[in-house]
Amino acid sequence: MLEVHTWEPNANSGKPLFCLHEKGVPFTYRYVDMGAHEHHAPAFLAVNPDGTIPAIVHDGFTMTESTPAMEYIDEAFAGPALRPKDPFRRWQMRVLMRFMDNVVAPSLAMIASNRLAAPRFAGEDPDELRRKLDRIPLPERRSTWEKLMFQATPPDDIAESERRVSDAIRRFDGILSREEWLAGESFSLADICVFATFYGLPLAREDEVNDAASPHLMRWLRACHARPGLQAALKMGKGFVTQRAADVRQKLGVAEAAA
Template sequence: MLTLYSFGPAANSMKPLLTLYEKGLEFTPRFVDPTRFEHHEDWFKAINPRGQVPALDHDGHIITESTVICEYLEDAFPDAPRLRPADPVGIAEMRVWTKWVDEYFCWCVSTIGWERMIGPMARKLSDEEFEEKLKHIPIPEQQAKWRNARAGFPQAVLDEEMRKIRVSIDRLEKRLAQSPWLAGDEYTLADICNFAIANGMQFGHADIVNGQATPHLLAWIERINARPATQAMFAKSQTEMPPRPAMSAA
């Protein structure tokens, strides 16, 4: 019995969600609404005390951290379609990319996302409402991030994060000019985990992700979007989960 708690098919939540669809595993999707701060409510913190999604419940065992969940699904369901290379060199190459997206690429994209999406949401709250919400966030660093988003990140921070995004886009483009997938000739968790962060950048960051500047990256995004599992994930998420707010272009 698998239950995935997530924000839906975007960012870190998309990693295990798309992995489940690619492996053809039956599971129960549970949408946790960030606009209602459900991930900070007691019922969810009983599942993950850190108050973060995604979280996978497999027969009562709770697995957290998006990339760890993906690797867990590979280990727990080896007979399902494989998303990890068979040879040690290929596995290492895949993990270089999943480690990089977790430690570098995700963070710079996340800061811009917090500035564009979380900041306006936080500023709609009164001071009293905002402080009450913060009391329920178990991680001090997350509390600080909410405060920064509400106040607006300093321009120097945003400029540095945009520099890192451009570095990330350049790295992906160069790699995908060499092979169809990030770990070589096979579609793996490296692609799923990076796609979860890169997908949509052709719209939100169209000045740097487009057919002229990054043809190989854009083609890779389009290939993954065309996969049956990806299309099924997005289609079913529209009926199983409420619509997510669109990212502002400002």
């Protein structure tokens, strides 16, 4: 039995969905509605007491931490290999994934959550917000949510996140000017790791992610969006992600893959 407890095909939440679709492995999608704070509710905390998504359950083992979980999926299941065989390329793949997990993805999460989620809390009863905070198990996550709920994220922190994302866009464009994929000649987990947060950037950061400013990243984005596996995963969303991905494909001129 293989179950993926997660939210939308987006960021860390989406990584196992992209990976499993690329490998063609069947699984059960247990949707956790992050907007309704289901990841802090007892039913999900019984799966992952840390209250973060995704969580992957395979034959009685529960795995969190999306990047090592993707490596598990690639190792444990049949289908196209998503890690380069060459040790140097594999190192490159892991360096990029670490950079995404430690630097880029948290920066994008801070930017998006302050833009989209923070304003929604503005009219809510502060006591109810405190009750929601009390349900969050990890202290560092509680602190992030508290800043979001009470519009207290320091503007300098958001500015630094913006700088880090712009820097990553330039860095990836440079790599892709020399390589077909982010870890060399074959599509790998590094591409999934970046695509999971970058798929929407031609719309979300159109000043930086366009054919003039970052042509190599755009070539790569078109190639990723055209992959049937990544498209199928993006179509699994129940919220805004599926439509946004369709809007991006239209903007990039990428055709819909056959179902």
